[in-house]
Amino acid sequence: MSRLDIRTIEKSFGDVRVLKGVDLTVESGEFFTLLGPSGCGKTTLLRIIAGFQRQDAGEIVVDGDRIDARPAHKRDIGMVFQDYAVFPHLTVAENIAFGLRARRMGDADVRARVDEGLRMVRLEGLGQRLPSELSGGQQQRVGLARAMAIRPKLLLMDEPLSNLDAKLRVDLREDIRDIQKRLGITTIYVTHDQEEALAISDRICVMDRGVVEQVGTPFEVYRAPRRRFAAAFVGTMNFVAADSDGGRVRIGPLTLPVAAPARDGFQLAIRPENVVVGAPTDGDARGAIRLEGAVRKITFLGREAHYTLSTPVGEIVAQVADPTRELLDVEGRTIAIALPYDKVVLFTAEGDATPFGAAT
Amino acid sequence: MKGAGGALSRAFGGGTARRGFDPWILVLVGAWAIVALLLIWPLWSVLMASFRDNDTGALSLTNYIDVFTLRSYRRAIGNTLLAGLGGMAGALVLGVTLALVTTRFRIRGRVLIQILAVVALVSPPFIGAYAWIVLFGANGVVRQGLASVGIDIPTIYGATGVILVFAFKFFPHVFLITSGALGAVNRSVEEAAEGLGLSPLRRLFKVTFPLILPSITAAALLTFVLSIADFGTPRLIGRDFNVLATEAFMLFGTEMGGNPGMASALSMVLIGLSMALVLLQRRVTRRDVYAGNLMRKPFVREATGWRGVALHVVAYAIVLVGALPAITAVIFSFRRTSGPVFQPGVSLQSYERVISTVSTPVWNTLVYSSASVFAIVVAGTLIGYLVSRRPQPATAALDGMLMVPYVVPGIVMGIAIITRFNGPPLELTGTGLVIVMAVFIRRLPYSARSAAAALKQLSPSLEEAAISLGYSPARAFLRVTVPLIGPGILAGALMSLVTAMNELSSSLVLYVGSTVTMPVRIYLAVLDGEYGLASALSSILLVLTVAAVAGAFLLSGRKQSSLL
Numbered sequence: 001m002s003r004l005d006i007r008t009i010e011k012s013f014g015d016v017r018v019l020k021g022v023d024l025t026v027e028s029g030e031f032f033t034l035l036g037p038s039g040c041g042k043t044t045l046l047r048i049i050a051g052f053q054r055q056d057a058g059e060i061v062v063d064g065d066r067i068d069a070r071p072a073h074k075r076d077i078g079m080v081f082q083d084y085a086v087f088p089h090l091t092v093a094e095n096i097a098f099g100l101r102a103r104r105m106g107d108a109d110v111r112a113r114v115d116e117g118l119r120m121v122r123l124e125g126l127g128q129r130l131p132s133e134l135s136g137g138q139q140q141r142v143g144l145a146r147a148m149a150i151r152p153k154l155l156l157m158d159e160p161l162s163n164l165d166a167k168l169r170v171d172l173r174e175d176i177r178d179i180q181k182r183l184g185i186t187t188i189y190v191t192h193d194q195e196e197a198l199a200i201s202d203r204i205c206v207m208d209r210g211v212v213e214q215v216g217t218p219f220e221v222y223r224a225p226r227r228r229f230a231a232a233f234v235g236t237m238n239f240v241a242a243d244s245d246g247g248r249v250r251i252g253p254l255t256l257p258v259a260a261p262a263r264d265g266f267q268l269a270i271r272p273e274n275v276v277v278g279a280p281t282d283g284d285a286r287g288a289i290r291l292e293g294a295v296r297k298i299t300f301l302g303r304e305a306h307y308t309l310s311t312p313v314g315e316i317v318a319q320v321a322d323p324t325r326e327l328l329d330v331e332g333r334t335i336a337i338a339l340p341y342d343k344v345v346l347f348t349a350e351g352d353a354t355p356f357g358a359a360t
Numbered sequence: 361m362k363g364a365g366g367a368l369s370r371a372f373g374g375g376t377a378r379r380g381f382d383p384w385i386l387v388l389v390g391a392w393a394i395v396a397l398l399l400i401w402p403l404w405s406v407l408m409a410s411f412r413d414n415d416t417g418a419l420s421l422t423n424y425i426d427v428f429t430l431r432s433y434r435r436a437i438g439n440t441l442l443a444g445l446g447g448m449a450g451a452l453v454l455g456v457t458l459a460l461v462t463t464r465f466r467i468r469g470r471v472l473i474q475i476l477a478v479v480a481l482v483s484p485p486f487i488g489a490y491a492w493i494v495l496f497g498a499n500g501v502v503r504q505g506l507a508s509v510g511i512d513i514p515t516i517y518g519a520t521g522v523i524l525v526f527a528f529k530f531f532p533h534v535f536l537i538t539s540g541a542l543g544a545v546n547r548s549v550e551e552a553a554e555g556l557g558l559s560p561l562r563r564l565f566k567v568t569f570p571l572i573l574p575s576i577t578a579a580a581l582l583t584f585v586l587s588i589a590d591f592g593t594p595r596l597i598g599r600d601f602n603v604l605a606t607e608a609f610m611l612f613g614t615e616m617g618g619n620p621g622m623a624s625a626l627s628m629v630l631i632g633l634s635m636a637l638v639l640l641q642r643r644v645t646r647r648d649v650y651a652g653n654l655m656r657k658p659f660v661r662e663a664t665g666w667r668g669v670a671l672h673v674v675a676y677a678i679v680l681v682g683a684l685p686a687i688t689a690v691i692f693s694f695r696r697t698s699g700p701v702f703q704p705g706v707s708l709q710s711y712e713r714v715i716s717t718v719s720t721p722v723w724n725t726l727v728y729s730s731a732s733v734f735a736i737v738v739a740g741t742l743i744g745y746l747v748s749r750r751p752q753p754a755t756a757a758l759d760g761m762l763m764v765p766y767v768v769p770g771i772v773m774g775i776a777i778i779t780r781f782n783g784p785p786l787e788l789t790g791t792g793l794v795i796v797m798a799v800f801i802r803r804l805p806y807s808a809r810s811a812a813a814a815l816k817q818l819s820p821s822l823e824e825a826a827i828s829l830g831y832s833p834a835r836a837f838l839r840v841t842v843p844l845i846g847p848g849i850l851a852g853a854l855m856s857l858v859t860a861m862n863e864l865s866s867s868l869v870l871y872v873g874s875t876v877t878m879p880v881r882i883y884l885a886v887l888d889g890e891y892g893l894a895s896a897l898s899s900i901l902l903v904l905t906v907a908a909v910a911g912a913f914l915l916s917g918r919k920q921s922s923l924l
């Protein structure tokens with residue numbers, strides 16, 4: 001159980017600034033995910049924490065101790081690798097015991113810990129196998145058990161599931177989550193799969209080009225994005241351009257007061273599942289932006305249907321759960337839609353979410 | 361670490377982050393020290409010596425002027441080129457023919473053919489030359505046999521003989537390199553060419569050869585360099601066919617009055633020739649050859665009827681002639697001798713002589729070659745690791761420097777080492793150490809290359825995993841990397857042992873009475889006409905060699921082309 005503080009980490013490769021002053025705090029026992037597009041610096045940050053690379057500036061503090069001057073093998077940080085990195089010349093049991101041997105643990109204790117590890121990752125009975133006799137998913141389970149066996153202060157995982165097929169990925173991610181909770185090891189997990197991040201994390205850190213865009217629970221990141229990048233990267237999002245109009249922003253037929261100084265370049269964002277399709281023409285007109293949209297395409301997916309609509313403010317995609325027979329017949333027609341205020345997020349030109357008042 | 365050390369450890373950013381320093385820096389420094397001491401310094405001394413007038417000791421270009429104006433040296437240059445190009449051409453024809461026949465047709469006993477080719481390849485260097493003399497020399501068995509039935513054939517001596525010997529000695533390199541490439545030519549490409557109406561022969565030249573051009577040119581370069589560096593063959597059967605290697609050696613031998621400056625200049629010319637060919641080969645193979653991922657193995661035809669017989673005869677003739685010297689040596693080692701003359705009958709006389717009077721070379725060979733191989737393997741593995749895992753300018757430059765021994769003939773390396781270590785500050789002449797040093801620096805690049813290649817197959821995250829589990833980088837290397845690349849390293853070590861045991865040219869420059877090695881002793885025996893003794897020593901060497909090769913093959917799962 002350890003708390004990690006990352007303070008203004010800077011890293012450049014040549015002229016390229018890969019990490020631009022990253023500040024993060026990971027609470028004890030937390031499952032913390034770094035999420036971001038390829039090349040944003042996730043691996044670099046992870047390797048700096050592990051000690052395989054050295055930051056140009058900044059501090060890494062675990063439980064109040066600075067560890068960034070220590071060599072990697074003295075940091076007590078477990079790692080799980082994308083390519084498993086299971087030692088091919090050692091059996092599964094020897095792999096799991098490898099880190100314990102370095103700690104000079106007695107034979108009996110090692111055996112107990114290895115058995116426990118095998119049980120934990122559901123590889124009982126495979127202890128004497130060589131890695132070449134295991135599937136990819138099983139090898140990664142060995143990698144996980146091996147890293148967990150030393151009960152590290154921190155566990156780092158760099159896209160551990162990306163070499164596995166979809167079904168295994170879901171199974172193993174559930175197991176990772178369960179084991180981590182059971183042992184309470186503070187974990188930093190790297191992925192660029194947003195669904196995986198939402199499913200597994202206590203908190204998610206969305207990164208872009210070496211900058212932390214937003215840190216929050218999966219719910220916060222998905223439902224209340226603080227940054228335009230986070231809103232766009234996690235899940236699907238409709239963006240609608242909003243012009244300024246005398247201290248207010250104008251969306252289609254109506255204007256809204258905003259807290260930030262109204263300038264051009266504002267964008268309004270709403271998730272497809274929050275767009276109300278076929279809204280009644282009257283009723284709670286105050287709580288929503290009401291628009292007309294020509295239905296260009298309907299894609300029926302069983303559980304839900306996707307509508308592509310042409311509206312006066314641009315193209316909007318709506319998602320309707322459990323659609324009725326009538327609603328699937330509207331292709332080519334113009335229908336009414338509503339964007340409820342409480343589901344809409346407004347972003348400034350700089351990409352920050354900004355509050356807006358209800359229409360008056 | 362401050363200053364330079366700090367800069368170095370920052371340059372090693374790929375390693376672990378820490379205040380102290382990465383132990384691999386020590387390896388890098390050590391590797392550069394070795395290269396400086398055993399390669400740069402000696403070769404620099406030779407270069408300097410080549411500019412020194414033998415009579416006055418002043419700096420001058422006399423030696424080079426002589427090389428390019430005096431008739432005998434110009435002849436040596438011409439002969440060297442002739443031998444190099446001739447040996448190369450002959451080896452290419454034999455090797456490519458054998459490769460084509462065995463990869464495109466179903467030839468009976470392919471394994472036997474490969475074994476014979478490997479025997480030819482690893483036979484001690486001028487067992488070849490000497491066995492040819494025994495068979496086709498002035499009193500050669502075959503010649504005399506033919507003469508008794510009235511057929512006169514010319515002796516093997518002279519340019520033709522040298523080129524023939526080179527061709528049959530070096531073709532296995534070509535065979536092994538090109539059969540790998542031929543086996544990887546996509547069948548669809550060849551079929552497409554046939555569909556376009558090219559006759560099989562034109563298809564061969566227009567499609568197949570261009571596709572395997574990189575392998576052919578690599579093999580050509582190798583055989584050229586081997587041919588011009590070979591010393592024993594022209595010396596023993598060249599007679600008045602002088603080449604640069606023999607001239608340099610003669611000029612260097614002090615018994616003949618000696619002219620080290622001139623010998624150095626000839627050495628430089630020899631290196632220049634090799635380098636010129638390396639550059640040429642680079643130019644030729646600049647074009648990329650694409651390997652599609654939809655691979656269809658080439659079609660193997662049945663060899664039946666007259667054509668089948670002819671193909672089998674060609675294939676077996678090539679390998680049998682290639683292995684003939686080794687076979688001859690073994691047979692002759694059991695013949696009864698009286699002095700230098702062979703008598704009818706079988707005996708163990710020659711072996712008794714080896715045991716009673718000339719056992720020193722056997723022990724020397726074993727001791728020197730194991731010592732150098734041990735050093736080669738340790739240094740080669742560490743350097744291979746640096747090159748593949750710590751990419752940065754200092755290691756890249758090191759890798760580049762290690763190209764040099766590929767183009768430095770053994771005789772030149774010997775001359776360089778003796779020039780440098782003949783007197784203060786380091787006087788080592790006459791010790792076994794210089795012989796070991798020469799073999800070490802000549803073969804280090806092969807070992808470093810193969811270790812680097814083995815490491816490239818290994819994910820760097822394996823070592824990182826060990827480090828994250830609490831092992832220091834050095835222990836992680838020993839506990840994870842070494843066991844994993846171990847079998848490959850050991851196989852490479854056995855192949856180094858083969859070359860170390862058979863090293864003649866540099867040892868010949870460096871030996872003294874007490875440090876004679878087997879190849880040197882065989883050479884001396886042949887010069888003295890003691891063919892029985894030479895045969896017995898050659899056979900012993902051959903057995904040791906074959907044992908090492910067999911061990912290497914067992915360890916590497918019979919992927920012989922990756923070894924040689």
Ligand SMILES: Nc1ncnc2c1ncn2[C@@H]1O[C@H](COP(=O)(O)OP(=O)(O)OP(=O)(O)O)[C@@H](O)[C@H]1O
Nearest residue numbers: 013014018036037038039040041042043044045192
């Ligand atoms: N050793 C290095 N030398 C130079 N540039 C590097 C090095 N390592 C990483 N980079 C660069 O730093 C940037 C961040 O790389 P990093 O591997 O951290 O990205 P990532 O977020 O892990 O991406 P991915 O999702 O593809 O794994 C990339 O632009 C990469 O090209």
Ligand SMILES: [Mg+2]
Nearest residue numbers: 042043044158
């Ligand atoms: Mg990455």
